[in-house]
Amino acid sequence: MKNIVLTINGKKVSAPPGTSILTAAEKNGIAIPTLCSHEELAPYGACRICLVEEENSGRLMASCVTPVAPEMTIHTDSPRVKDHRKNIVRLMIAEHPESCIVCNKGNRCELRRVAAELGVAETRLYPMPNHKPFETHNPFIVRDLAKCILCGKCIRADHERVAVGAIDYSDRGFSSRPVTLHEMPLEKSRCTFCGTCVSMCPTGALSTHNTFFTGTPETEETTICGFCGAGCSLSLGVSDNRVVEVNPSPDRDTVNGATLCVRGHFAHDFLLSPERLLHPLVRETDEEGNTRLAPTGFDAALSTVAGRLADIKRRNGEESIGFIGSAKCTNEENYLFQKIARVIFGTNNITSTGAAGGHALIREVAEKTKGTCRVRRLSSLENADAIVAVLSDTDHAVPVAGYHIKRAVKKGAPLVVIDPYRSDLAAFGGVWLHPEKGGKSGAFGIDAINALTARLIAEGGVDRAFMDRYANDEHGWLPAISAKDPDALAKQAGIAPERVKQAASMLKNRKIAFVPPCDLLERQNGKALLDALFNLALITGALGDKNAGIFIPALENNAVGALDMGCAPDMLPGWRKISDASEKESVAAMWEAAIPEKEGKDIHAMIEAAEAGTLKALYIMGENPLRSLPDPERVRGALKKLDFIVVQDILQNRTTELAHVVLPGAAFAEKQGSFTNMEGRIQSFIPVVSPPGDALPDWAILAMLARKAGYPEHYTAIEKIRQEIRRVVPSYTALGSHRQEWVKQNGSEIPDSFPLAPLHTPGTGSEPDEKFPFIAYIGSRRWHLGAGTRTARSARITASGRTGEIEIAPADAMDLGIANDSENGGKPIIRLLSPFGAIERAAAVNQGLPKGHIFVPQGFYGNDAMQIADFNALKPPGSGWRNVRVRIEKM
Amino acid sequence: MDPTQFDQEKLSEIIEKYQEKKWGLIPLLQQIQEEIGFIPPESIEPIADALQMYPAQVQGVITFYAGFSLKPKGRCVLKVCRGTACHVKGSRSILRMIKKDLSLEEGETSPDYQFTLETVACLGACFLAPTMMVNRDYFGKLNPTKVTSVLGEYRKDSKEA
């Protein structure tokens, strides 16, 4: 359509039809004050500050909600407009409380700014402060609704952006205000404390609960969130070299836009934890043979590290040393770390605990899709034609990915949720496939996908052309599944056949975006489920479509980057296989160094080797295996047998307690580097504050170590490491040239053919039995990221009183005589026993769990949940440590 | 009579009727208000679920309209007009008198759920000022005697009921 031409302040401008006057003006450098409009929210027109005058008609109109029309002659600044704006502000201020002068929003308050710009000092009106509730009980958000100007941004952020629906207006006129259901405090509502509304509120009505800082931060700088794989862009408010506030960054084209989650917004106070490591420590032994960690300098500590490791290598061989890198450290650090392991110490024993936390899925999908699925933008997910979420944990594990799914559904994308649990997503709308009766718990997902696939095939709802062109059915999967009766498959899964029909009719002939959970391959039968899902993606043509395919959420913020950098025992940087001689040689040539022949040990093999005494030393960077791996007692036993442990980390933790040398590293906000998020977005950042005490950026520590160990290349600046990465890793040729870059895919073309996986007839995996009649799943709750080493150090998360109860199905609670609130008001304590261990915790009824299922949230109580998990389930190909058979004992 | 003991089944039936009909929120609420006499707060979540809305949104609509109430009201709802015309004709004393007679303040309901006292801005019958409504019946040209007799009638009904 043709652009519309109009005049604004005497200037001819043109804008596409439907553009608001406000946008047209802004695009032409004409500023109009606003209080209720936001580019990520639908136009609303509540505050009327954006009034402009149309000369021909003499009308005043709110520019944010009025579309441009031909021949309009707009004045944004005429005396009449200004006069009206002033009156509006005068009325708002007359209603505002006097506490305005000590408001934390301070100079960032938009109301004050607009008032100042218009020169409104005294209102000359009768003050009518609107006494509304003040709420400060929760540790995250302070609500001082007397300062609310009813712009509705919080409500719209909550409905449109994060799709939670915790708040809306109640009442009308002078007494209206944004409230929760039944006007409960936020912590008793469905609020997730994402804080999106807080960052959007133009006034001090909503603000961050701060116990350690008041006022306006001195500076604000952009960086990337240190928690999950969404990789949100943060704006950190800094005063006195401390991060005192977090908001979504104002940068454009970020993954999160105006949103964040509770961890990103409020849990970064862990940076100020008194348990931060401040000095290098080296273990000393006194005359009585007692040992302790004594502070020292980096020079001495690194000499010890280089000397001891060289010594162990000389005496026991390269294979006796292991390296554990980190999905929380930067690309540059992981690159350097694996290079040190391989080139200086001559071993491929390099892995990360990502091996137990999501790496397997990223690898498996990359392999199955032959690297064509590396870049999957969440904005594409939001525009998906249809979404199938399987056992999806995005709402808790990777909340920003969850927002995108919900927004897609709000835009009209059909959603099918396959999950035995009534997750937030299952409750959100669409069709929910769950075992209504019967079905094997461990096999539910596969059975459900098979039923759906068979139904889609039977109804001709698949993309025959794509399938014929690309699918290579070497295992005879298609005839096998086509021969099955879809209804019988549905019944086998315990799903009503009608529901599968309904789901299939919604998905028919659509390009589907699939969202598995980040921990799919740590669940029972995860691999078979992924096979089934991949086959469905293939026959529906999803793989060839931009807004479809498989979207893999990553739990840790640099899970993807750590893999790209070769933090794996069988892979060099750039996913080059060690078993492939030519690939290995190509890296060796670039490094001008030999690369050890043999593939290294994964995390499971390392622990076993430590137990067997063949592994003598471990260098652990940014990981806390004693908290994050199953069966911590076994891991501790293994680590205790080692001669030498180096731990480079930011917080004192259980693993640092066992270390012989502790090296204090820097957290994301304190260093330069880059992270690669779940979408394949490489985001570079610079330090916002300096590291505490003597701590140093991890890459700098590694560079010093390389030098101590006699390596000729001196990595004096991060740029040196980047130069090398750009050369060695083909998908990272643009690293560091801009704030954000994208992983270069293996060519954007689809390979000639994808093999279809065989049909899995489930029934494998451990089903509950008489001794252990329940099946437990160890999963995420949004308050903690993974094992919770950092989030448990957040004063806010701790103060929130979330205690991570063991969640039980209503029917089971009834059978066991466990009520949500026992008579004395407390929660009943239960003992949960698995074949591998036991934990004791409070129990709570979760209405969304089916009978026989138990949910154990991770991260709480020192992540004690790992005590019931089976360490051997980590052994490749992995049998799903997150699912265990358990029984309950009442205490 | 205890209106908090309402017909749960009837409530569920009404909600069921509007399942997934988002446009139906207002008629649904009207029907509940009409048949149950108020909108039980615990019904907000089932309503929201049925209409695929957020519960807070449903609450927002209920609290916006004066015609919906989250609290049970009395058998007789008095709406005394406090509009300009009625004010001029002495509605203030009429209200004062009713308050005293029923021992109720504005917005209150008697403990036996017989009477609820409300005021409105204008009943649209200014020519009959001062006016009031009891449930669906209008009473105009009020004076103390008339008020006493109207209240008496409704009280009598309550005894018979």
Ligand code: SF4
């Ligand atoms: S609380 Fe803030 S964002 Fe919400 S309506 Fe009031 S002023 Fe606007």
Ligand code: SF4
């Ligand atoms: S914090 Fe997030 S979930 Fe809570 S009310 Fe605000 S936007 Fe909604």
Ligand code: SF4
């Ligand atoms: S934890 Fe994940 S979703 Fe939350 S703010 Fe950080 S990156 Fe975003």
Ligand code: FES
């Ligand atoms: S910004 Fe336009 S009405 Fe508020």
Ligand code: FES
């Ligand atoms: S003022 Fe009372 S009816 Fe109009």
